[in-house]
Amino acid sequence: MGRASGKVLIGGLNFEVNSFTPGTTGIEVFRAKLYEVGTEMFGDKLAPDEVTAALDVFRDTDFELVPLVRTHGGAGSLMRHDAYLEMKSEFMDALRGELGGCCAVYLTMHGAMATDQLDDPEGDFLTGVREIVGEALPVVASYDMHAVFTDAMAEATDASTGFRTCPHVDFYETGHRAATILLRLLTEPTLRLHTHHEKLALATTAEVHDTNTSPMKDFYARALELEQLPGVVAVDLYANQPWIDVPDAGWSILVVTEDLPELGSTIAAELRSLICARREELRVEKFSPEVALAMAAKAEAGPVYLINGSDSPSAGSTGDCVDLLSEILRQKWSGSALLSVTDSTVVDAAIAAGVGGTFTSKVGGTLSPRFFSPTEAEFTVVSLHPGDYDYIVPAMPSSTGPIAVLRVLDGVKVIATTRKASMVDDTMFTHVELDPNDFEVVQIKSAGGYASYFGIHGELVVPLDTPGPADSKLERLPFQHVRRPLWPLDADAPC
């Protein structure tokens, strides 16, 4: 019998680990970004998300959506295990407290966590949920498309689905799909689902994950066509957070069917062939800062976006690469340029100097010293700003701390933030009242998200070849734990 009424519990833990970013991430990072307990989850939203969608799906039913705990720490270094355990136990306590009358669970996850003691926290977390609710209750989870998917995650849930857009703008649609699957499980008495999960020995980076351009656009178009076949519930591609050094790194294909394992397997095989045949298109061509600036100088119209993806905060990096700034200073770049750096010392010096004041300081290169080196510049303070603005993608507080806009050469400005600032959208620029269109060169520390979010493509976008924790040349990074062979670390890896 399908259920006619009952409590549907909702919550989840979200974080994206970059194993090459130094240090560990504590619970304070989650508390500064998104840490919602109980009905806080249903409060005002910066933008519609998975929770909004679940509320909409269950609104006109006799099922009551009950909020547990939902956290999001953004992206960064390995999670401290105690932070994970604290959030897990708070969630599980809330889950036990609402078990009476509970008929289903919806988990909104990211899927790329790792702690200093655990490679697959999501698998551990979902297994813990399943142990508490038992085998009979439906459990559905949704994920970011950069989830590092594992068999444990698939086995603990009845169904999974994830984002199909990069940059990610389908939070609501994903939540709606997941909640609808859950509602079907609750109301269709004979419905049984089967999840087919397979890994690809393939790791790719955000520069090539734009779902508005080929080949990703073609992969998703075919996946969505296959999802329309009778008996198919969800077809998802997980492009994997490539900078997480865990055994299960690599792409995943997930096919959820109405208990049709052979169909799931057939669909996955077709998608595997499609993706693997085009993997060479998933390499990234990059240019040194010197060459990139020369390319920008020749451009007929600006701005030219120099993509510093290896230092992308939204991929977990620290935001303090200054290789482009060093080159601009070295050649005394005569054009106009807008750059950014995470450097609390420089922000403090700017605040001490005041607007119009000048100071000389080292800048950058200290937070990821394995990859970055500082440079030195004379700064003039243009403006000072508090850091209390909100991102659009993903919709959460920036928590950057105070910000200083500094001038280093006549036309060159540097936005210095106390803590790292994500640059998937343009909120940092608007917050400090600067328009990228006023500059010939704009440095973007987002591997692909910013450009694709604003529909900027082609010769206006030049990826910078600099080292960093989010380097697109994965073969340059010191992976130790990923299962081998894995392309491109192993150029001849079977796919």
Ligand SMILES: [Zn+2]
């Ligand atoms: Zn993602």
